[in-house]
Amino acid sequence: MKSNKQVTAATMKDVALKAKVSTATVSRALMNPDKVSQSTRSRVEQAALEVGYFPQSMGRNVKRNESRTILVIVPDICDPFFSEIIRGIEVTAAEQGYLVLIGDCAHQNQKEKTFLNLIITKQIDGMVLLSSRLPFDASVEEQRNLPPMVMSNEFRAGA
Secondary structure: OOOOOOOOOOOHHHHHHHHOOOHHHHHHHHHOHHHOOHHHHHHHHHHHHHHOOOOOHHHHHHHOOOOOEEEEEEOOOOOHHHHHHHHHHHHHHHHOOOEEEEEEOOOOHHHHHHHHHHHHOOOOOEEEEOOOOOOOOOOHHHHHOOOOEEEOOOOOOOO
C-alpha cells in the first residue's frame, strides 16, 4: 500500500521546538554562533541534526548576492603542475566557506567562454585563471562589471 505522506524538509521552527528555544535563537546559533552561549549552540546544533534541518544556503546567498563559489580554470587538468596549486586553492577557499569548481579548458577559448558565462550569470563570485591570457575579449567597461579574477602560473609564449 502506497503512502500519500509528503516528505517535507525540517524547518527552523522544528529545530526551535526540539531545542526549546526561539527561532531567532536557532538563527543566531547557526548563522552567528559567537552571539549565543556554547551550551545553547550545542543544543541547537544537536536538535538540527536530530530533526534533519539543513539551512537554505542558496536562498541566503541570493539575498547576499553571492554564491560562495570560485571557478578555477586550468589549461590542462592532466598536468601535475596544476594539482598542487588546485589543492592549495581548494583548502584556502574551504577555510573561508567557499566551494571551488574546476574547469579544464585545454587551451580551448570557446570552453573558457562557457565558464565565463557562470560569472556573467552570477553563479560564481570570482575566477582563478591558471593561464597566461584572458579567455575572452572584454572592453575596459565590461571588465569593471566582472567579479574578482586572478590570473596566474603560466608563461605566455613569446613574451
